[in-house]
Structures are given as structure tokens and as C-alpha cells.
Ligand SMILES: Cc1cc2nc3c(=O)[nH]c(=O)nc-3n(C[C@H](O)[C@H](O)[C@H](O)COP(=O)(O)OP(=O)(O)OC[C@H]3O[C@@H](n4cnc5c(N)ncnc54)[C@H](O)[C@@H]3O)c2cc1C
Ligand code: SF4
Ligand code: SF4
């Protein structure tokens with residue numbers, strides 16, 4: 001056994017990264033920023049994901065929710081052993097990262113069109129770098145809409161940042177279950193579409209969240225005469241390898257680790273409506 | 278007759294072949310009789326080959342049968358396939374160490390891959406190796422250890438002269454004549470002129486190994502006998518697939534009634550996936566030692582029949598019903614494999630039929646789905 005020269009096989013063997021920042025987003029969710037200890041991984045693009053390894057526990061797919069030079073940011077919701085370990089990291093701890101993997105959002109396709117970003121829960125994480133890119137170059141796009149659904153007000157992500165987004169984009173937020181202090185919208189995220197500023201004939205939609213939410217949103221958009229090719233959705237399946245070799249992530253003809261996670265609704269719709277595919 | 282370098286060797290030549298390959302530092306693996314089956318194991322001499330053994334195959338049934346003719350390769354696929362060696366059931370991918378100052382160091386096993394020689398690779402299994410090559414090395418990321426083992430492997434193919442009752446390589450276009458990819462190809466001939474093997478080289482290394490064997494140039498009678506035996510084998514397939522585009526058939530029948538019928542018989546035991554020479558799915562396992570400062574990443578074969586295979590935190594298993602899991606297996610094998618990897622995932626070896634405890638037959642299921650589709654659309658079958 002020899003210690004690998006960095007970059008030797010970054011697709012299968014993790015590269016050490018250092019946790020430089022952690023901040024709690026909610027009771028079960030935290031955002032962590034990582035910087036390479038030695039050589040960095042190749043550059044990530046919004047929509048892509050990394051396999052992040054908690055020492056001795058395992059590695060899981062996490063979308064990049066921020067890209068700043070070689071710094072990678074991930075928001076992780078604790079739902080099982082590995083995500084719990086990553087959610088509880090402290091600055092200075094080392095993790096392993098593989099990547100970049102998967103398809104990107106393709107913001108270029110949205111140039112000159114209205115932008116519609118629709119997020120459910122942790123699904124806001126992969127959309128966040130798109131918001132950053134769009135806010136950095138507003139002249140490239142038409143109107144920018146960010147539609148966010150969360151379970152409860154306490155589950156809302158990036159609350160500080162949302163204030164800034166509101167200044168530059170139509171940012172609408174709804175929750176399933178309000179608390180005593182909540183004065184905003186209550187209900188499903190699709191209900192916000194009525195108040196979004198977009199021309200269905202000249203928009204691109206980027207959608208991520210639970211599968212029921214993705215289906216409902218895409219169906220609603222198609223109903224409003226949006227071209228299914230211009231609806232991009234990010235899908236989740238079990239992923240063990242991310243390199244196309246383990247078979248876990250299949251969705252019919254797709255290996256989602258390779259052909260996804262971002263696919264057009266044209267591709268996704270026939271597959272998602274087959275039960276238990 | 279064209280001078281293609283073909284030669285004829287006898288049983289002694291086969292012995293020399295094994296020693297010649299071993300002398301080149303190779304671990305020679307081939308068929309041998311063990312525990313009532315023909316298994317693939319390391320061979321030290323040609324005497325260990327299953328001379329005089331055949332097999333009796335049916336759905337859910339496998340039995341060795343003695344043959345009077347002493348043939349070495351008159352048996353079809355056994356319970357194992359070459360993937361056991363090229364894509365092993367358990368493999369360590371890397372280790373990680375946490376140093377005293379908290380750094381993580383990841384190390385990959387850099388020991389050179391074993392240099393195998395496989396003796397007796399059936400045409401269907403030769404194709405199965407090519408199918409796994411595409412899956413594991415042709416995508417955006419290559420499995421480096423698989424590729425290492427594969428590049429060093431020397432393949433001695435043997436054409437099929439006696440297919441089993443569960444074979445359907447003709448339907449899948451993979452046999453009984455050998456396709457490309459071999460270093461040496463043998464055809465066993467047994468007639469009044471003796472027990473001998475027609476040998477052709479497919480690579481330079483194959484040629485140089487052939488040059489070390491006691492041999493004579495291929496005579497017309499042996500060539501003709503070899504050709505005739507392979508041609509006859511093609512006429513004796515035990516099974517067939519429906520003669521339709523199977524990829525489209527799978528796409529058209531996702532909601533078929535037939536899936537309920539087969540699910541009533543399927544135990545979701547996963548045997549079919551373990552014996553299939555192309556099934557490649559794996560799961561990862563992470564372990565740590567007692568100090569907690571050393572961790573290992575292992576990869577092991579996994580079956581899509583396992584309920585946890587599609588487990589999603591919070592959502593449960595995507596394919597929770599046995600129906601959806603059998604459907605996944607069959608539609609992947611002969612349908613979506615084309616989309617994902619540009620070929621069929623089934624080579625027609627028949628192993629899944631033989632080793633299914635309830636005798637579920639992939640060809641019978643495909644025929645039934647085709648019949649159901651034909652009935653539904655009023656099309657001829
Ligand atoms: C492309 C993509 C991007 C994602 N982005 C994000 C993100 O940005 N933020 C986020 O919070 N989540 C994200 N997720 C979801 C996240 O990956 C899952 O929540 C996470 O994998 C859960 O892992 P866990 O170990 O914590 O949970 P568990 O449910 O314990 O484990 C999940 C995985 O481990 C396997 N597993 C479970 N038990 C065992 C066992 N006993 N033996 C072997 N294997 C077992 C399961 O098959 C499953 O694959 C993303 C998912 C995908 C596919
Ligand atoms: S088809 Fe047969 S071998 Fe395969 S899982 Fe079902 S019962 Fe087991
Ligand atoms: S599906 Fe069955 S017949 Fe086809 S290659 Fe696999 S084991 Fe052989």
C-alpha cells in the first residue's frame with residue numbers, strides 16, 4: 001500500500017478536505033464549508049454533487065450549494081448514519097471528497113429568459129449556486145423568481161441570505177405547517193406559481209425537492225404551456241459509487257449518478273409516472 | 278485451405294498449454310469437477326479437466342452426467358462465471374488512516390493485479406466479459422482494478438459443440454461460434470480420427486503460446502469436423518428468445534399482467550443475479566478497526582432483488598414490491614442495458630434458468646410478455 005499521489009483516481013478514492021466553517025440551519029440541518037488539504041478536486045458546476053466521506057462511517061452524495069474558488073459548500077440534512085456524522089462536523093475536522101459528479105443545471109440555456117427556481121426542503125441547496133450566479137449577472141436573464149417550500153418556518157434554509165435575495169429577485173416562501181410567529185404563505189409550493197413573474201413561453205425552470213413536489217411543479221408548468229425541455233429537475237436515487245459501476249441509482253434507462261441528477265422533464269416524466277421504476 | 282495459422286493439438290498439447298501459461302507466471306483457471314458440479318478453479322495439469330463429464334440442465338435443475346466419449350468441454354455453463362475472478366465478490370477499494378495530528382490519508386492497494394489465464398471460456402461467456410468491460414471501463418470513470426486484471430488476463434476460448442437445454446446464445450447472437458476477444462480459440466473434435474482440438478490464435482501472445490505447443494498444421498478434415506460440430510450446436514439450442522426487439526418489448530410491457538404471474542413464483546432470492554456473468558451491481562461497506570484510526574472501504578456484490586437496494590432515507594425503498602424487483606432485473610438485462618451501455622446485458626448462457634430455485638425461465642417470461650403485448654395490440658407475435 002502506498003499513499004496516493006493527489007488526483008490519482010479522484011473518482012473512486014477520496015481526497016482530504018478540511019472543514020473550515022459549520023453553521024446550523026435548523027434542528028437537523030447544517031451548512032459546511034470545505035477546503036482542500038492538498039490538491040483540490042477539479043472544479044464543480046452548479047447542479048453537480050460530491051461524494052462526501054465521514055471517516056469510518058461512509059460517503060453520501062451531497063450537491064454543491066456554494067462554489068468559491070476551491071472552497072466547496074454543502075448543506076446536509078441529518079437523516080441517517082452518514083448524514084448525521086457530516087451534520088455534526090466541527091471546524092478543523094478532515095473529511096474525504098470525491099467528484100465532481102453528475103450533470104449540471106445548464107444556466108446558459110436560460111440566457112435571455114425568465115428564470116424560475118422552485119425548491120422544496122433541502123432541494124434549495126443545489127439551487128443556491130444558481131441564485132448566486134443569476135444575481136451576479138442579472139442583465140443576462142429576464143425576471144428571476146425563487147419559490148421556496150419548507151415543512152415549518154424552522155426548517156427554512158439560508159434565512160439571512162433570503163433577505164438579500166428578496167431585494168433582487170421575486171422570492172416567495174411557503175410552509176406546510178406554520179408556527180405562531182409565521183405571517184407568510186401556508187401550503188404547497190406550486191400555489192406560489194400564480195404570483196411568480198414569468199412568461200411560460202420564454203422561461204427556464206429549475207426544480208429540486210421531494211419527488212411528489214417535483215411532479216406537481218412540473219405538471220403545473222406544463223399545464224401553463226411550458227416546454228418540458230426547458231424544465232430541469234434534479235432527482236434523487238440511492239448512490240453507492242457515483243461512477244456508474246454499482247447499479248443502485250438506476251431509473252429505467254438512466255444511471256442517475258452519470259445521466260443525472262439534473263435531467264429535463266421531457267426525460268423524467270415518462271419514468272417518474274411508472275410506479276416503482 | 279487458407280493458411281490462418283490454425284493448428285491441431287491433442288490432449289498432451291492441452292497439458293502443455295497449461296504448463297506454458299503457468300510458466301509465463303499466469304494463474305491458470307479452468308473447469309474441473311468438484312462437489313457434484315463443474316466449477317472454475319486453478320488448474321495445475323490438464324488431467325484436472327472434466328474429461329468424460331457432461332451436464333444435464335433444466336430450469337431449476339443441474340446434474341453431472343458421465344459421458345462415454347471422454348470429451349473435455351462437452352458441458353455448458355456451470356454455477357460460476359469468470360466474473361468471480363475479474364470482478365470479485367468482495368474487494369477492498371482503499372484504506373484511510375487518521376494520523377496523530379488529525380489528517381486523513383487515503384491509500385489505494387497498488388499490488389499488481391493477478392495475471393490470470395482462463396481456459397475454456399465459452400463464446401457466451403467471452404461476450405459476457407466484453408459486456409462487463411463496457412460497464413466497468415468504458416464509461417466516464419473506469420474501474421482501475423478491474424481494468425488491471427482484465428488487461429493481464431489471457432483468454433482461451435472453447436467453441437460450443439454441445440449446448441445445454443437452457444442455452445440460447447443463438448438468440449442473443451453470442452455463440453456457439455466464438456466471437457472476437459480471445460487469445461486462443463479451441464474447437465474440440467472427437468471422431469474416428471481421434472480426440473483433438475483445432476486451435477487458432479487471436480493475438481500475438483496467443484500466437485507465441487501456440488508456437489510452444491506440440492502441434493500440427495490444421496488439416497482439412499479437422500477443420501470441416503470442427504465447423505460442422507459448431508454448426509450442429511447452433512441447431513440444438515435448448516431455448517430461444519422471441520424474435521422481436523427485446524429492448525422495445527421491455528419498454529412496452531412495464532404494466533403487463535405477466536409481472537404479477539412471475540412474482541407469484543419468484544422468491545427474490547437473487548440467485549439469478551449472482552450466477553449471471555454480466556450482473557455487476559455492488560454495495561459499499563465501511564469498516565473501522567478497534568483503535569478507530571484505520572478505516573477500510575469494501576465493495577461487495579449486491580443484488581437488485583435486495584429490498585434495501587433502492588433504500589432512500591425518509592422515503593423507504595423505491596422498489597418495495599417483489600414485482601418491481603423482478604421487473605427491474607429482466608427489463609435491465611434485455612432492455613435498459615442497451616440504453617445504459619450500448620449492448621444487451623444477457624448473453625444467453627442459461628445460468629439464471631438453471632439456478633433459480635423455482636425454475637423461472639427468462640426466455641419463457643419474455644415469450645409471455647411478447648404474447649401479452651401481441652394480444653393487447655392485436656399484432657402478430
Ligand atoms: C445527487 C444527490 C444530491 C444530494 N444532495 C443532498 C444535499 O445537498 N443535502 C442533503 O442533505 N442530502 C442530499 N442528498 C441526499 C443524501 O445523499 C441522503 O440523505 C443520504 O445519502 C442519506 O445517507 P445516510 O447514511 O445519512 O442515511 P441512511 O438512510 O442511513 O443511508 C442511506 C444510504 O446508505 C445505504 N445503507 C443504509 N443502511 C445500510 C446498511 N446497513 N448497509 C449498507 N448500506 C446501507 C442505503 O442503501 C443508502 O444508500 C442528495 C442525494 C443525491 C442522490
Ligand atoms: S427469478 Fe429465481 S433466482 Fe431470480 S430472484 Fe426470483 S426466485 Fe431467485
Ligand atoms: S440473464 Fe440469465 S441467460 Fe442471460 S446472461 Fe444472465 S444468467 Fe445468462
Ligand code: FES
Pocket residue numbers: 238239240241242243244245246247248249250255256257258
Ligand atoms: S451510484 Fe453507482 S451506478 Fe450510479
